Amino acid sequence: MMKRVLISDPLSEDGIRPLLDAEDVETVLNPSMTHEELLEAVSKAEALIVRSQTQVTREVIEHAPHLKVIGRAGVGVDNIDLNAATEHGIIVVNAPDGNTISTAEHTMAMLMSLARNIPQAYHQLKQKRWERKKFVGVELKDKTIGIVGFGRIGREVAHRAKGHRMNVIAFDPFLNEEKAQKAGVKHGTLEDVLKEADFLTVHTPLIEKTKHLINREAIALMKPGARILNCARGGIIEEDALFEAVQSGRIAGAALDVFEEEPATEHPLLDLPEVIATPHLGASTIEAQENVATDVSFDVIELLRGGTVKNPVNLPSVSSEMMEKLSPYFQLSERLGGFLSKVVEGTLERINVYYSGELLDVDTMPLTRIAVKGILKRHIGSRVNDVNAFKTASDKGIVINEQKSTSTKGFTNLVTVEIETDLEKRSIAGTLLNGLGARIVQLDHYSIDVVPEGHLIVIQHTDQPGAIGRVGSLLAEHQMNIATMQVGRTNLGGDAVMVLSVDKEVEKHCQEELAGIADIKHVTCLNL
Template sequence: MYRVLICDPLSEEGIRPLLDAEDVEAIADPSLSHEELLEAVKSVQAIIVRSQTQVTREVIEHAENLQVIGRAGVGVDNIDLDAATEHGVVVVNAPDGNTISTAEHTMAMLMSLARNIPQAYHQLQQKRWERKKFVGVELKGKTLGVVGFGRIGREVAQRAKGQRMKVIAYDPFLNQEKADKAGVDHGTLQEVLQQADFLTVHTPLMEETKHLIDREAIQLMKPGARILNCARGGIVDEDALYQAIQSGKIAGAALDVFEEEPATEHPLLSLTEVVATPHLGASTVEAQENVATDVSYDVLEHLRGGTVRNPVNMPSVSSEMMEQLSPYFKLSERLGAFLSRVVEGTLERVSVYYSGELTDVDTTPLTRIAIKGILRRHIGQRVNDVNAFKTASDKGIVINEQKSTSTKGFTNLLTVEIETDQEKRSIAGTLLNGLGARIVQLDQYSIDVVPDGNLILIHHKDQPGAIGRVGSLLSEHNMNIATMQVGRTNQGGDAVMVLTVDKEVESECQDRLGEITDINKVQCLTL
C-alpha cells in the first residue's frame, strides 16, 4: 500500500485517481505545521503540494521512504530540487492544466481594458451613470502583439483572431514557418512593440525577461497603446508603466500579476486607466481540477513503476554511468549556454558530437544537459535535464547526437553545433587533466578558454594594435582582464578574441568596444 500525503488544498475530483486507487492511502491534511509535516512524511512514498507547502531539504531528509513529489501547478520554487535529486526522489508537475484558464483570463482582461468595464461598474456602485466618461475602443482591426508564443500565447492568439484582431508574435523559438501554421505574423520584439495596439506578455520570468517591457520598450510603442500582463510579475517594469500611463504614452494596462504580491497598496492601482485582478489566471474550477488530476496520474504512474509525463528533475542513472559522466556535466551545459548566447536567429537544429572516451558510454544525459544549457537562455529554470528533449521538440527544434573516432588530438571531445534560420555555429570542449573544463574551439578558431565567469567575445580583423586598443578601453572602464585568448585562421584575416573579466560588462563599455577600428562584433555573456 502506497501512502500519499496531500499537503495543500486540492480539488477532490482532481485527486480522484488517488482516492479510487486500491493500492493507495491518500492522506489530505493542509493544516500541518512544519514540525507535524516532518513527522508525517516519515512514512509516505509520495507528497503532493501546490505553492503553499515548502518541501525543503529538511523535509526530504525526514521522508525516509519518499519516491516522488508532485506539484499541482507549474512552478517548483517551493521544492528543493537538488535535495530531491540527491535522494533519488522524482519531482513531477502539471504544466498544461491551467493553459486554457490563463488564456481566457487574458481575453477577459483584454476586453475589460478595451471597454472600461470594471471602472464603469464601480461608478454604478457609487450610483453614478456616466456613459461619456467610459468610451472604449473596438478590438476588431486592432493589432495584438504577443510576446512569448508558448502554449498560453498560442491560445490567446487564436481567441484574438476570433475577435478579428491582427496578431503579431515574437518568441525566440518562433520562425516564419511556425507563425504561418498558427495564422499569425512573425516579428522581432521591436517590430511587435512598434505595431501593437494591445501588447500581452506570456514568457517565464528569468534574468533575460525581467523588465523586458521597460522604459525603452514602452517608448517604441504607439501612443495610446495598452499593455497586459497575466504571466509573471516583473516582466513589465511597473515603475516605467506607471509613468507611461501618467504621461499619456500608454492608454491603460490590465494586470493579473505584480512583482511583489499581495499588491493591495501598489501605485498602479490608484490609476483609473488600470484594470487589475489578484493573480486569478489559473483560478478556475477546471484548472484546479486539471492540475490536480495531471499530477495525481503522474504520482500513481511513478509509484507503480511506469513512466511519468511531466518530470522536473534529473532522471536516475546507474552509479557506474554517473561516475563516468559527471565530470562532463558542467562542460556540456556551459558549451550549450555559451553558444546560445552568441548565435543569432531562431533555433532549428542542435547537433551534439562525441569522440574519444565518450564514445564508449551512453551520452544521452550529456546531450540533455547541453540542450538545457541552450534553452535556458529563453525559457529559464522550467527546462531541466529531464524535460529538455520534450521542450526542444515542442519548440520544433531537431536534436541530433553522433559519435566519432576523430578526437583532433584530445583524449575526449564534446562538440555542440546550433543551426538557426540565419547561421550555423559550433563550439567544442574537453577536460584537461587537472585543469577541468575548457573550450578548445569556437567555429573554425582554436582557443583555450575556461567556460566560467564574465566573458567578452570579439570578432575582429587580425591587425596590429587590436589587442592593445581593447585593453586600454577596458582599463578606462575599470575592467580587469583575467585571461585573454586569440584565435585566427590566417595572418591578417578574421580572428576572435575571448577575454574573461572580473565583473559584468556594462552596455556603454560594450558599445565602445564595438566602435574600435577592425572590430566587427562584440558579445558579452556570463556563465
C-alpha cells in the same frame, strides 16, 4: 501492495479523484500539519504531493526513506529542493499545462475590460454615478494585438484574438515564418511587435533575458495610445516605466494580473484610473485547479506502478557507476550549451551534440539533455530541466541529434555542441583537462583555451594591429580588470575572435562602446 501518498496542501477533491479511486493507493490528506508533523508523516510515504505552501526542504527529504516521487500541483518548483531530491533518487513531477486555458481566458477578459473601461465604469456605477460619456472605449476588430512569447498560452491568446477579428503579430525566439504561418499569425521581431501593436500582451517566463523586457526603450517604440497587458510574470514589464508612460498619456492604459512584488495593494500603478488589475488570478479557476491536481495525480500513480511520467522535472536516477563517469561532464555540457546560445543568431532549428574519446562507450544521453537544457534555458529559464529538455525542444520544433566519433583532435575527450538556426550554424567544443578542469577549446573554427565560468566577453573582429590594445584601453577606462584573454584567427588579417574573462559584469554602455571600436564586428557579453 498499498502505496501511501501524502498530500500536505489543499487540493481539489475532484482533481485527486484518480488517487482516491485507486485500489492500490492509500491517500493521506493533511493540509494543516506543523513542520514536525510533516517530518513524521513523510517518513512513511512513498509519494508526496504539494502546491506552493509546503516547503520540501533537504530536511524533509532526508526524513523520507521510502519516498519515490514528489508531485507539484502547478508549474513552479521553487518550494522543492531539486538537488536533494535528485541525490536521493526521487523523481519530481509538475503540471505545466493545467492552467493554460485559464490564463489565456483571463488575458482575454482583461483585454476586453481594458478596451471598454468595464472596471472603471462599474466602480462609478457603484458610486451611484451614471457616466456614459466618460467611458468611451475602443473596438478590438481590426486592431493589432502583439504577443511577446508564443508558447502554449500565447498561442491560445492568438486563437481567441483572431476570433475577435484582430490582427495578430507574435515574437518568440523559437518562432519563425513557417511556424507563424501554420498558426495563422504574422511573425515579427520584438521591435516589429512593439511598433505594430495596438494591444501588447506578454507571455514569457521571467528570466534574466526577459526581466524588464518591456522597458522605457521598448515603450518608446510603441504607438501613442497603445495598451499593455501582463498576465504572465511580474517583472517582465518595468513598472516605473509603465507608470510614467500611462501617467503621461503615451500609453492609453494597462491591465495587470501580476506585479514584481506581491501582494501589491499599495502599488502606485493602482492609483492611475487608466490601469486595471487583478490579484494574480490567471490560474484561479475551478478547472485549472482541478487540472493541475489531476495531472500530477496521474503521474504519481504511473510512477508508483512502475510506469513513465509525462512531466518529470529533475534528472532521473542512474547507476552509481554511470554517474561517476558522467558527473564530471555535467557542468561542461550545460555551459557549452549556455555559451553557444548567447552568441548564435536566428530561430533554433537543430541541435547537434558530438562526443569522442573516452565518452565513446558511455551512455551520453544525460549529457545531451543537459547541453540542450543549457541552450534552451536562455529563452525559457528554469522551466526547462534535465529531463524535459528533449520534449521542450520537440514542442518548439527543434531537432536533436547525438553522434559519436573516434576523432578527438588531440584531446582525451571532446564534447562538441552545434546549433543550426534559420540564419547560421555555430559550434563550440570543450574538454576536461587532467588537473585543470573544464576548458572551451574551440569556437566555430577558432582554437582557443577558455575556462567556461564567470563574466566573459566574446568579440568577433578583423585581425588588425591595435585591436587588442584598443579593447584593453576601453575596459580600463570602465575599471574592468581583464583576468584572461584568448585570441583565435583563421589567417593573417582575416576574421578573428577574442574571448576575455573579466572580474565583473559588463554594463550595457560599455558593451556598446566596445562594439563601436574600429574593426570590431560583434560583441557578446555573458555570465556562466
